[in-house]
Every structure is written in structure tokens, then in C-alpha cells.
Amino acid sequence: MLPIQEHFPDPYDQSEDALRRMVNRVAGTMHVDPSQIDVELFESEYEVSRTLVPFFSGEGSTAPAGLYFHTPEERQSIAVNASELKDPTALVAVLAHEIGHVILLRPGRVKRDEPDMEPLNDLLTIFLGFGVFTANSAFQFSQFTNDRSQGWSTRRLGYLSEPLLGYALARFAYERREEKPGWASFVKGNISPYMKRSLAWLKSNPQQRLLS
Numbered sequence: 001m002l003p004i005q006e007h008f009p010d011p012y013d014q015s016e017d018a019l020r021r022m023v024n025r026v027a028g029t030m031h032v033d034p035s036q037i038d039v040e041l042f043e044s045e046y047e048v049s050r051t052l053v054p055f056f057s058g059e060g061s062t063a064p065a066g067l068y069f070h071t072p073e074e075r076q077s078i079a080v081n082a083s084e085l086k087d088p089t090a091l092v093a094v095l096a097h098e099i100g101h102v103i104l105l106r107p108g109r110v111k112r113d114e115p116d117m118e119p120l121n122d123l124l125t126i127f128l129g130f131g132v133f134t135a136n137s138a139f140q141f142s143q144f145t146n147d148r149s150q151g152w153s154t155r156r157l158g159y160l161s162e163p164l165l166g167y168a169l170a171r172f173a174y175e176r177r178e179e180k181p182g183w184a185s186f187v188k189g190n191i192s193p194y195m196k197r198s199l200a201w202l203k204s205n206p207q208q209r210l211l212s
Contacts, residue, residue: 001129003132008092032103065090087137092137093158096128100128135188169191
């Protein structure tokens with residue numbers, strides 16, 4: 001899945017209707033029935049309860065970007081921080097991650113208290129084709145200017161380091177036998193060279209192949 005019109009043809013205007021359409025498309029691509037997922041928005045001061053699985057927007061952040069939980073009726077529910085509607089790329093990454101919980105927490109798969117649940121979930125989004133969004137939303141740098149100051153701001157989304165994201169994308173391409181994946185041009189920032197070096201290493205070490 002890439003940030004192109006062909007893959008995301010629905011109109012996007014940061015509305016709740018646009019969010020629901022995005023959920024339907026992301027869930028459908030991940031082979032999850034979107035009709036079984038309730039969606040809601042919350043503000044940054046939303047109080048995270050102990051039953052939720054938060055997807056934090058940065059190290060030390062107290063405002064999660066997304067949440068996954070079960071309702072008393074045992075329906076799958078995800079909640080999205082309203083601030084994420086401003087950036088559709090990050091929104092797709094958040095939705096893919098939260099819907100990943102729907103998959104991993106099915107009976108007989110991964111326990112909720114699994115120590116590596118969150119990084120495993122990020123890897124799942126790559127395995128299911130949303131790696132470009134997960135990678136491009138992981139580390140964001142932007143310049144700001146206002147009446148009193150100017151400078152740079154940083155934002156981290158997710159649980160994997162840049163080298164690990166680069167390797168995971170390279171492994172994804174390698175296992176699909178993509179010598180020169182066309183989608184690699186969509187990978188931005190420092191993750192792109194990590195991916196290129198990892199893919200070159202995998203090609204030079206064919207004994208490292210995990211899948212037949």
C-alpha cells in the first residue's frame with residue numbers, strides 16, 4: 001500500500017466520515033471485517049484506562065495516537081487522537097497498528113501482556129503491506145515559525161528504531177523476491193539508506209533466507 005490515489009481513492013477532508021472510510025480501506029486490506037470495528041475520536045487529554053493498548057506518538061508522550069480495546073459487548077474498538085486527522089500518512093500508520101491488535105489478540109495468538117507486543121505489531125503492519133506508512137511516520141522532523149520563535153520540532157510514532165525499520169522493509173522485499181522494489185522510492189528519511197544497505201546484505205548472504 002502506497003500513498004497514491006490508486007490505493008486511497010476516497011476523498012479525505014479530516015472529517016469523521018473520512019476517518020471511517022479510511023478505517024474501512026485499511027481494515028479491508030488487512031483482511032479484517034471493518035463492520036466489526038467501532039471507531040471513535042478522542043482529544044489529547046483523554047484518560048487512558050488500564051484496559052487499553054495505546055500507540056504512543058513519541059517517547060515520553062502522555063497522549064497516545066491511537067488506542068485499541070474491547071467493549072463490554074466484546075466488540076473490537078479503536079480510538080484515534082483527533083490530532084492525527086491532520087496528517088493522513090500518520091493516520092494510516094496509526095490505523096494499521098491498531099487494527100493489527102485486532103489480528104494479534106485473536107484467541108490462540110499473542111497474549112495481551114506479551115513484552116514484545118508493540119514492536120511485533122509494527123512488524124505486522126510491514127508484513128501486511130503498510131510498511132511505507134509505518135516507516136515514514138516513525139520519525140518526523142518539521143520546521144516551525146510563529147510570532148515569537150522559530151525552530152525544528154521532532155515527532156516519533158511507533159516502537160521500532162530506524163535501522164530495524166530499514167531491515168524489516170528490506171526483508172519484506174527480499175522474501176517477495178523484489179530485486180529493486182518500485183515502492184522503495186516512497187520510503188523517506190534515514191530509513192531509506194538503512195533499507196538499501198540491509199537489502200544488499202541479504203542478497204550477499206542468501207543463507208539468511210528464512211522463508212522458502
